[in-house]
Amino acid sequence: MNSEANLTRPAKVLVTKIGLDGHDRGSRIVAAALRDAGLEVVYTAPWQEIPTVAKLAMEEDVDVIGVSSLATDHLLVPKLMKELHKAGLDYVKVIVGGIVPDNEEQDLLDAGVARVFHPGSDMADIVGTVQMLAGEAQNDTARQL
Amino acid sequence: MTTAGLSEAGQRLVEKILEGQPAALSRAMTEVENETGHAAALLAAVQKATGRAVTIGITGPPGAGKSTLVNALIGEYRQAGKTVGVIAVDPSSPLSGGAILGDRIRMAEHSHDPGVFVRSFASRGHLGGLSRTAGRVIDLMDAAGWDIILIETVGAGQSEVEVADIAAIKLVVSAPGLGDDIQAIKAGILEIADILVVNKCDQPLAEQTKRSLKAMLKLKQSGSQDIPVLGTVATTSEGLAELVSEIALQDEKQRRGDNLVDRKPRIRRNLAEAVGQLAKDRLRQNQSADIDALIVALESGETDYLAAAEAVLDGGQTNREIAATRLEKKTGS
Ligand SMILES: Nc1nc2c(ncn2[C@@H]2O[C@H](COP(=O)(O)OP(=O)(O)OP(=O)(O)O)[C@@H](O)[C@H]2O)c(=O)[nH]1
Ligand SMILES: [Mg+2]
Numbered sequence: 001m002n003s004e005a006n007l008t009r010p011a012k013v014l015v016t017k018i019g020l021d022g023h024d025r026g027s028r029i030v031a032a033a034l035r036d037a038g039l040e041v042v043y044t045a046p047w048q049e050i051p052t053v054a055k056l057a058m059e060e061d062v063d064v065i066g067v068s069s070l071a072t073d074h075l076l077v078p079k080l081m082k083e084l085h086k087a088g089l090d091y092v093k094v095i096v097g098g099i100v101p102d103n104e105e106q107d108l109l110d111a112g113v114a115r116v117f118h119p120g121s122d123m124a125d126i127v128g129t130v131q132m133l134a135g136e137a138q139n140d141t142a143r144q145l
Numbered sequence: 146m147t148t149a150g151l152s153e154a155g156q157r158l159v160e161k162i163l164e165g166q167p168a169a170l171s172r173a174m175t176e177v178e179n180e181t182g183h184a185a186a187l188l189a190a191v192q193k194a195t196g197r198a199v200t201i202g203i204t205g206p207p208g209a210g211k212s213t214l215v216n217a218l219i220g221e222y223r224q225a226g227k228t229v230g231v232i233a234v235d236p237s238s239p240l241s242g243g244a245i246l247g248d249r250i251r252m253a254e255h256s257h258d259p260g261v262f263v264r265s266f267a268s269r270g271h272l273g274g275l276s277r278t279a280g281r282v283i284d285l286m287d288a289a290g291w292d293i294i295l296i297e298t299v300g301a302g303q304s305e306v307e308v309a310d311i312a313a314i315k316l317v318v319s320a321p322g323l324g325d326d327i328q329a330i331k332a333g334i335l336e337i338a339d340i341l342v343v344n345k346c347d348q349p350l351a352e353q354t355k356r357s358l359k360a361m362l363k364l365k366q367s368g369s370q371d372i373p374v375l376g377t378v379a380t381t382s383e384g385l386a387e388l389v390s391e392i393a394l395q396d397e398k399q400r401r402g403d404n405l406v407d408r409k410p411r412i413r414r415n416l417a418e419a420v421g422q423l424a425k426d427r428l429r430q431n432q433s434a435d436i437d438a439l440i441v442a443l444e445s446g447e448t449d450y451l452a453a454a455e456a457v458l459d460g461g462q463t464n465r466e467i468a469a470t471r472l473e474k475k476t477g478s
Contacts, residue, residue: 009179010242010267035243040267042246045253052257056249058168059264061175088168145155145176145183
C-alpha cells in the first residue's frame with residue numbers, strides 16, 4: 001500500500017471534529033488505526049472552530065485532514081475548504097467520516113472534499129485512502145522547494 | 146546575501162521565515178524534520194538570526210502535567226505581550242513507526258491565537274525524549290522571531306536527557322502520586338534541572354514530594370541545593386508567576402553582553418547528530434575497499450566495533466591498519 005501511496009516521508013494527518021458534536025469515539029478509533037499503519041496523527045480536542053482548524057493544519061504542515069462528523073457538522077465542511085484556500089493550503093486533502101446523508105455527499109465533493117466515509121466503512125480502505133492522499137499532497141508542486 | 150545550495154524558492158522561503166511568516170516556518174520545519182536535501186542550506190541561511198529566543202525545556206515523567214504547564218506558561222507569556230512557540234514531542238510506536246501527537250489537546254485554549262505557534266513532532270525512534278532534529282527545529286523557530294520557545298519532551302524518566310543540550314533553561318516537572326517520586330525523577334534527570342517544579346500542588350502529599358526532592362538535592366554535589374523547587378497547579382495557574390520570574394532570573398544570568406544566548410551547546414549537539422547521520426548514510430551506501438576490510442576484520446574478531454568506528458572517523462591510513470593498531474594497543478601486548 002505504501003509503494004502505491006508514493007510517500008516521501010511519514011504521512012501527517014490531522015484528525016479533528018468541528019461544530020457542536022462532542023462525541024469523539026469514532027475519531028479516536030480511526031486515529032489509532034492510522035497510527036498502527038505508521039502514520040503520524042495530530043489529535044485535537046473536539047469543538048474546533050473552522051479558522052482554528054486551518055491554523056492547526058498550517059502549523060503542523062499536515063498532508064490530510066480527517067473531519068469526523070456525527071450530527072450536522074459536515075455542513076460546516078465547505079466553510080473549512082474556503083478557509084484552507086484562504087490560508088494557501090489547497091494541497092491539503094480533506095476527508096469526512098460519519099453520518100452524511102447521500103444527497104449531501106455530492107455537495108461535499110463539489111466543495112473539494114476528497115472522499116466521504118460512511119459508518120461501517122472498511123478501516124483498511126480508510127487507511128489506504130489516507131496514505132494515497134497524503135502521497136499526493138506531499139508531491140504537490142506548490143510544496144516543493 | 147545569497148546562500149549556497151538554495152534554490153530561488155528556498156531563498157524566498159528564508160526571507161519569509163525571517164520576516165516571521167508562520168507558514169514559511171512550518172514548511173521549513175518539515176524540510177528539517179525530514180532531513181531533505183534543502184534542510185542543511187535552510188539552516189545555514191537562518192543561523193545568524195538565532196540566539197534571541199528564551200528556550201525552555203520541559204521534561205518529567207508521563208502524566209506529571211507537562212502539557213498543562215506549557216498551556217499555563219503560554220498564558221503567562223501572552224499576557225506579558227510575548228509571542229510563544231511550542232515544540233511538543235510525543236513517542237512514535239516502536240511497532241508501526243506511527244504516532245498519536247496529542248500534547249496540544251491541553252493547549253487548545255491558545256490554538257486560535259496568532260501569537261502562539263504549536264508544532265508536534267514524533268520521536269521517530271530517537272531516545273532521550275526528543276526527536277533527532279529537535280535542536281535544528283528550535284533554530285528555525287528562534288530565527289523566525291518567536292520570543293519564548295517551550296519544548297515538551299517525551300515523558301522519559303531516563304538518564305539520556307538531551308533537552309539539556311538544546312534548551313537554555315531546563316524545567317524538570319514532577320507531581321505527587323506518580324508512584325515513588327524519587328524513582329520517577331531519576332538521578333540523571335535531576336542533574337540537568339535549572340528549576341524543579343512540583344506540579345499538582347492542589348493534591349495531598351505535594352508538600353512531601355517537595356521535601357523529598359529538596360532532601361535529594363542536598364545529597365548531591367555542592368551547588369545543587371541552590372536549584373529552586375517551586376510548586377504549581379498548572380490547571381489553575383497557581384504558582385505560575387513565581388515560575389516565570391525564576392525563569393527570567395536564570396535567563397538573565399545566561400545572556401552575554403550582546404544580549405544573546407550562547408548557542409554552542411545546541412550547535413555541538415546538532416553537529417553530533419549530523420556527523421552520526423552522515424557516517425551511517427556513508428557506511429550503508431558506500432562500497433569502499435577500506436570499509437570492506439574493516440567488515441572482514443570485525444567478522445573474524447580481529448578488531449572490535451569501537452576501534453573500527455574510530456578508524457572510520459579518523460580515515461587517512463587504510464582503516465584496516467588503524468583498526469589493527471588500535472586493537473593491539475587496547476589488548477596491551
Ligand atoms: N489536579 C491537578 N491535575 C493536573 C494538574 N496539572 C495537570 N493535571 C492533570 O494531569 C493529567 C496529565 O496532564 P498532562 O499535561 O497531559 O501531562 P503530561 O506530563 O503532558 O503527560 P504526557 O505528555 O503524557 O507525558 C491531566 O488530566 C491534567 O488535567 C494540576 O496542577 N493539578
Ligand atoms: Mg504531554
